[in-house]
Amino acid sequence: MSAEELHLLRDIFSRACGFMLREDLKFIAERRLAPRLELLSLRDFTAYARYLRFDARGADELETAIDLLVPHETYFFREPVQLRCFENELMPKILERKERIRSLHVWSAGCSTGEEPYTLSMLLSAMPSFDGWDLDILGTDLSRKALGTARKAEYGPMALRATTPEQQAKYFEKLEGGRVRLLQKYRESVRFGQLNLLDLAAVSVLPRFDVIFCRNVLIYFDQATRRRVVEQFFDRLTDGGHLLLGHSENLLQFSTRFELVQLEGDLVYRRPGP
Amino acid sequence: MTWLQADAEAEARYRTLDALPQVPASIAAFLAGLQDDSWRVRRLAADRLGTLPTNPEIVRELVTMLGRRDDTGARNAAAAVLAQLGLPAVPELVTLLAHPDPDQRKFAADILGELGRTEAVSPLVTALDDVDSNVRTSSAEALGRIGGPDARRALERLLYSADVMLRVCALEGLAQLRLPVPLPMLTPLLNDPLTRRSAWRLLGHVQHPTAMLITVRGLGARESRDAALVAIGASGVPLSAEMEADVRIVLASVRDAHAWLTSALASNENERHLGALTVTRALDEPALALAVARSVRTGIDGAHALQTLLRLGLPGAQALVASAEALADLPGEARAVVSDALVRLAEPALCSAFVALVDSGDPELAELGARALGRTRAREAIAPLVRLFDDDALAVHASRSLVALAQSWPEDVHHALQPLVKGKLRPHVVRAWAEIVGPKAHDVIKKALHDANEAVRAAAVEGALYTRKDTVGTLQAAMLDESALVRRAATRTIGKLSAAEGQPLVARALADDDETVLALACTAAGQLSYRDGADRLDELSRHSAASVALAALEGLALMGRLTDELLLRATAHSDAEVLKLAFALGGDRSLLISRAVPALDHSRWDVRVAAARMLSVAAGREVLSALQDAVAKEADAVARELLDEAAQSLARRV
Numbered sequence: 001m002s003a004e005e006l007h008l009l010r011d012i013f014s015r016a017c018g019f020m021l022r023e024d025l026k027f028i029a030e031r032r033l034a035p036r037l038e039l040l041s042l043r044d045f046t047a048y049a050r051y052l053r054f055d056a057r058g059a060d061e062l063e064t065a066i067d068l069l070v071p072h073e074t075y076f077f078r079e080p081v082q083l084r085c086f087e088n089e090l091m092p093k094i095l096e097r098k099e100r101i102r103s104l105h106v107w108s109a110g111c112s113t114g115e116e117p118y119t120l121s122m123l124l125s126a127m128p129s130f131d132g133w134d135l136d137i138l139g140t141d142l143s144r145k146a147l148g149t150a151r152k153a154e155y156g157p158m159a160l161r162a163t164t165p166e167q168q169a170k171y172f173e174k175l176e177g178g179r180v181r182l183l184q185k186y187r188e189s190v191r192f193g194q195l196n197l198l199d200l201a202a203v204s205v206l207p208r209f210d211v212i213f214c215r216n217v218l219i220y221f222d223q224a225t226r227r228r229v230v231e232q233f234f235d236r237l238t239d240g241g242h243l244l245l246g247h248s249e250n251l252l253q254f255s256t257r258f259e260l261v262q263l264e265g266d267l268v269y270r271r272p273g274p
Numbered sequence: 275m276t277w278l279q280a281d282a283e284a285e286a287r288y289r290t291l292d293a294l295p296q297v298p299a300s301i302a303a304f305l306a307g308l309q310d311d312s313w314r315v316r317r318l319a320a321d322r323l324g325t326l327p328t329n330p331e332i333v334r335e336l337v338t339m340l341g342r343r344d345d346t347g348a349r350n351a352a353a354a355v356l357a358q359l360g361l362p363a364v365p366e367l368v369t370l371l372a373h374p375d376p377d378q379r380k381f382a383a384d385i386l387g388e389l390g391r392t393e394a395v396s397p398l399v400t401a402l403d404d405v406d407s408n409v410r411t412s413s414a415e416a417l418g419r420i421g422g423p424d425a426r427r428a429l430e431r432l433l434y435s436a437d438v439m440l441r442v443c444a445l446e447g448l449a450q451l452r453l454p455v456p457l458p459m460l461t462p463l464l465n466d467p468l469t470r471r472s473a474w475r476l477l478g479h480v481q482h483p484t485a486m487l488i489t490v491r492g493l494g495a496r497e498s499r500d501a502a503l504v505a506i507g508a509s510g511v512p513l514s515a516e517m518e519a520d521v522r523i524v525l526a527s528v529r530d531a532h533a534w535l536t537s538a539l540a541s542n543e544n545e546r547h548l549g550a551l552t553v554t555r556a557l558d559e560p561a562l563a564l565a566v567a568r569s570v571r572t573g574i575d576g577a578h579a580l581q582t583l584l585r586l587g588l589p590g591a592q593a594l595v596a597s598a599e600a601l602a603d604l605p606g607e608a609r610a611v612v613s614d615a616l617v618r619l620a621e622p623a624l625c626s627a628f629v630a631l632v633d634s635g636d637p638e639l640a641e642l643g644a645r646a647l648g649r650t651r652a653r654e655a656i657a658p659l660v661r662l663f664d665d666d667a668l669a670v671h672a673s674r675s676l677v678a679l680a681q682s683w684p685e686d687v688h689h690a691l692q693p694l695v696k697g698k699l700r701p702h703v704v705r706a707w708a709e710i711v712g713p714k715a716h717d718v719i720k721k722a723l724h725d726a727n728e729a730v731r732a733a734a735v736e737g738a739l740y741t742r743k744d745t746v747g748t749l750q751a752a753m754l755d756e757s758a759l760v761r762r763a764a765t766r767t768i769g770k771l772s773a774a775e776g777q778p779l780v781a782r783a784l785a786d787d788d789e790t791v792l793a794l795a796c797t798a799a800g801q802l803s804y805r806d807g808a809d810r811l812d813e814l815s816r817h818s819a820a821s822v823a824l825a826a827l828e829g830l831a832l833m834g835r836l837t838d839e840l841l842l843r844a845t846a847h848s849d850a851e852v853l854k855l856a857f858a859l860g861g862d863r864s865l866l867i868s869r870a871v872p873a874l875d876h877s878r879w880d881v882r883v884a885a886a887r888m889l890s891v892a893a894g895r896e897v898l899s900a901l902q903d904a905v906a907k908e909a910d911a912v913a914r915e916l917l918d919e920a921a922q923s924l925a926r927r928v
Contacts, residue, residue: 007912008880027576031610035617035645039670053851054821056762056790071606145637145667156602156636178599179635252314254292 001030005045009033009065012052016062017142018198018225019070032068036061067143070220072112076119076155077162079215079247085266086211087123090242094210095129097240097274103134107209107236109197110217111139114150115159117190118182120213122171125186138206140195147192153182197229208238215246227254234258239273284312291318301326305335308351309342316351324358325909333359333366340370340381353381357388364389368397376406383409387416395420399428402440411439418447426453433459438468445472449508454480457488464488464498474501475545478508490517493553494524500546503538507549518556525557535562539569551578560589564600570608583615591619595627598634613642620649629658637667644668648675651682660690663703673702680710699725701733708737716741723748731755732763739767746775753779758788765791769798776802784810792817793825800829808835815840820849827852831859838865845869850881857881857888867893874904879913886920895928 006029010021021029033048040061042048052058052065077083094104104124108117117139124130124137141147156179160168172180195202197217212233218226233243234257243258244266245251251258251269258269291307294300300322307319323332339345339352356363363385370382383401386394394416401413414432417425425447432444433455445463448455449472457480463473474492477485486509492502506513513521525531538550539562547569554562563586570579583590594601594612604612620628628650631643644662647655648671656679662672680687687710694703695718704722708715719741722734731752738748749771752764765783768776776798783795784807796814799807811833814826827844830836836859844856845866853873860866866888873885886904889897901921908914 003912004880004883004916007910011880025607028607028610031576031580031614034614039674050824050851054793054824056758056793073606149637154635156634157599158603161603175635177633177635 001026001033001045005049008049009045009052012049012062013066013069014222014225016198017066017196018221018229019066020220020222021069025069029069033065036065036068063142063144067145070143072143072146073158074112074115074216075159075161075163076115076122077167078116078119080162081265082215082244082247083119083123085263085268086120086244087127089263089265090211090268091124091127091129098210102132104130104136104211105207105209105238106135106137107206107212108137108139109195109212109214109233111141111146111150111192112143113146113155113159114139114153114190114192115155116213116215117150117192118153118186121186121190122167124189135189137190138209139190139192140197141192142194142196144194147194150192153187155180155182197232198225200232203232203236206236208241209236210238210241212237212241212243215244216249218245218249223253226251227256230256230258234271237271239271241271241273243269243271245269284310284315288312288315288318291315291322294322296322296326298326301332305332308336308339308355309345309348311347313347316347320351320354323355328359328362330362330366333363336363337366337370341373341375341378343377349381353385356385360389361391361393364391364393368394371397371401376404376409379404379406379409380412383412383416387412387419390420392420392422392425395422395424395428399424402428402432407437407439410437411443414440414443414447418443418450421451421453426451429453430455430459433463441469442472445469445476449476449479452479454485457482457485461488464492467497470498471501471504474498474505475508478505478510478545481509481511486513486517487520490520490524493521494528499528499534500538503549503553504543504545505549506552507545507547510548513552513556521553521556522558525553531557532559532562536565539565544575548575548578551582555582555585558586560586560593562586563590563593566590567594567604567608567612570611571605576607576611580611580615583611584618588619588621588623591616591621591624592627595624595631598630598636598639601631601639602634602636609638613638613645616642617646617649620646622650622652622654625650625652625654628655632658632662632668640665640668641671644671644675648678651679653679653683653686655679656683656686656690660694663694663700669700669702673706676706677709684710699727699730701727701729704730704733704737708734708740712740713742716743719748723751728755728757728759731757731760735760735763736767739770745771746779749779750782753782753786758791761786761788761791762794765794765798769794769801771802773802773804777804777806780804781807784814789817789819789822793819793821796822796825796829800825800832803833805833805835808833811835812840815844816847818848820847820851823847823849823852824855827855827859838863841866842869850876850878854881854884857884860888860892862892864892867897871897871900874900879908879910882908883913883916883920886917890920890924890927893924898924898928 006021006026013019013021037048040051042051052062098104106120108120111117117137120137124135139150154175160180168180171186172182175181214233218229221229230251237243259272261268261270287310291303294303304319304323307315310316336352336356339348342348367382367386371379373379383398386398398413398416402410404410417428429444429447432440435441441463454476460473460477463469464477477489489502489505492498535550535554538546541547551566554566563583566579566582570576594616601612628643628646631639634640644659647659659672659675662668676687691703691707695707699722704718707718715737719734719737722730725731735748735752738745749764749768752760755761768779768783780795780798780802783791784799786792786795792814796811799811808830811826811829815823815830817823841856841860841863842865845853847853857866857870870885870888874882876882882904886901889901901924905914905917905921908917
């Protein structure tokens with residue numbers, strides 16, 4: 001893959017979903033996409049770029065290509081410090097604020113194979129104060145393949161790397177080959193949907209959320225796309241709702257309408273409000 | 275209390291600056307922004323100034339700012355801007371090298387190094403004699419960044435300096451520039467604990483058998499082992515067979531060599547990592563295969579890891595697939611490399627391990643298993659692949675793998691697939707069956723052509739090519755199918771027929787009302803050299819859908835029927851991709867020059883590059899300056915390089 005071909009593909013992916021194919025990923029991208037060229041009988045990556053844009057099956061192939069290139073690796077109970085903040089600092093505020101309505105809406109944007117929304121479900125189920133509440137956790141991702149895995153809720157050891165044996169015993173049933181399946185009761189409050197975060201129309205029909213998790217997703221976007229996506233998050237939050245990003249991500253590089261709130265163990269973003 | 279509440283004013287200043295246009299009139303505000311209390315405001319101001327046209331006054335203002343000892347933020351921001359300004363910043367910075375304040379002189383040397391301009395070499399060489407040691411060190415480092423013959427001579431002289439920091443800077447600079455020095459000059463520095471690591475790094479660039487021998491021997495001694503690994507990595511050259519044998523002998527006596535190499539493979543230091551991969555290749559030790567795979571991550575060159583895994587061969591592949599769990603635990607980058615290696619190394623002995631990957635429950639590993647099974651040439655691979663037709667995501671890989679296996683085991687694959695073609699038909703089964711059994715697939719194809727599922731009918735149409743029985747009749751019927759998917763399959767297949775068979779069919783396809791079919795019909799017309807269809811392709815080259823216009827132009831090019839008028843018209847198409855293709859197909863036709871010159875300012879970088887390439891072939895000296903201007907103002911790094919290639923090519927030609 002030449003630098004020019006990488007650049008052509010980068011433009012296509014960036015326009016489609018904001019994904020930035022970086023120069024240092026060239027070798028890996030080549031390894032991932034070369035079998036697609038073989039399968040489609042295309043001579044080179046320039047032809048592949050043309051195929052993505054103009055072939056009748058281009059849109060499907062674009063989805064496949066992005067699926068191959070965007071990392072899906074995640075695991076249960078990732079970034080525990082932030083999860084503790086969610087549990088111990090944000091949830092008490094929401095309990096107080098929404099005591100009368102007794103409903104909680106959480107969005108896991110870019111949920112990949114579902115570990116994050118399921119983790120949130122596990123955490124919330126362990127909080128007796130939410131008994132009787134209407135809990136709704138929405139996991140969205142661009143990848144249909146990842147969502148297929150999420151709906152099956154079956155995972156291998158890699159997904160459990162931060163899950164203690166006690167947690168494994170409590171939340172999962174064992175399958176063959178070291179794999180596990182999440183128990184049904186922790187799956188009930190989680191629903192999934194396919195969503196391109198750049199699709200303004202699709203995002204605008206989502207309900208308002210009390211908390212949005214978007215961890216380790218913005219790092220794959222260019223600056224302009226990040227800005228657009230963050231603005232959409234702002235619009236989809238309730239007044240006083242919170243946005244939680246991954247530990248390596250922040251919004252310091254551009255103006256937003258968010259307030260930056262320093263909690264005991266983490267920085268989170270808040271839509272101004274009560 | 276929120277950060278924004280505490281610093282709402284800074285946020286307001288940021289927003290004000292952010293809203294300013296990128297024009298010279300905003301320069302004063304951006305300069306003021308460099309002195310703001312908030313680092314965000316300073317950074318924004320620095321970013322904006324770096325992209326605006328500069329002048330000596332701005333440079334002087336920035337250099338003055340470097341002198342504000344009491345305002346570190348402003349100094350650093352000014353330095354960041356100066357480092358982006360290129361040649362216009364050099365004269366003022368050279369003057370600053372003579373400033374009475376050593377701190378200022380050091381700043382000047384650092385920034386000149388970052389600018390990388392050879393105009394600064396001579397003043398920096400003079401600054402190597404500065405009374406201040408920090409200035410001397412920064413000047414040496416700067417020379418190591420800039421390079422060129424004068425810098426090289428100066429750095430080589432520093433190898434004899436009494437100042438150890440200067441010796442280290444010289445070694446590092448020469449290594450960075452990949453400029454080896456004669457061995458006698460380097461040898462004394464290899465044993466000095468203060469210069470050892472840098473000296474070994476430079477030794478890696480000395481392309482002399484003795485240097486490599488010293489390096490390999492260095493692996494045997496505890497104090498030089500790591501440095502020698504770095505030298506091997508820095509050399510970037512594979513070891514010869516003799517050297518590899520030496521490596522094996524030297525490391526045979528080293529206790530815990532595997533643990534040491536495993537740790538080096540995990541290193542974030544690029545040269546150490548590369549050295550470890552090279553030594554692993556020499557050791558040919560399959561037990562290190564998983565460590566090699568794990569060493570692949572973002573920013574690390576995966577090509578060397580792939581070569582190492584391929585070198586470890588079947589035993590290495592067996593070590594990799596021994597545990598599907600270990601493979602599942604690899605990060606995405608490592609998986610990509612391992613997948614490539616395993617598919618290439620596939621052998622019958624790996625068959626059961628690949629079946630385990632298929633059954634692992636991990637979609638990516640299952641796909642890898644399905645692809646790799648097709649390369650094993652093993653009869654045992656057939657049954658597990660046949661099972662995969664039940665899985666929509668894996669069926670396509672199963673189909674291709676079975677086609678590959680049928681070359682070794684035709685009867686076995688035939689028998690394994692037979693039950694599947696008797697029941698409810700599936701597209702990939704039909705396609706594989708036709709490809710594998712050829713004429714014997716006629717009955718199945720006939721049945722599939724009447725299937726209610728359009729994907730099965732489309733597969734049957736493509737399969738008809740292999741039956742060689744009433745293929746033309748099948749395609750004729752398919753062109754009347756109500757499903758565009760089926761008509762597309764038919765049109766793709768038409769292009770693979772002989773001209774005599776295909777031309778009557780392509781005429782029908784060129785009359786289709788579906789754009790996707792039309793585009794494929796244009797391609798087929800080109801492949802079949804269907805000259806009677808040239809007028810229709812000419813008409814379709816004006817189609818508003820770019821996919822059709824592109825295919826029509828390419829079809830006409832294949833027929834040799836691209837007229838000047840047609841190309842000129844194509845440059846006016848609303849989709850830039852057509853314009854790009856017109857430049858590519860226009861080759862050396864000078865009539866497109868008048869369209870290509872303005873396209874050097876096109877909003878899309880790839881169109882600018884296509885125009886430049888066309889000009890480099892077709893134009894004369896008169897457009898050279900336009901091309902050079904385009905290079906100078908190009909903001910996109912990749913496009914700049916490509917435009918520069920075109921400009922140089924034109925300069926050479928005229």
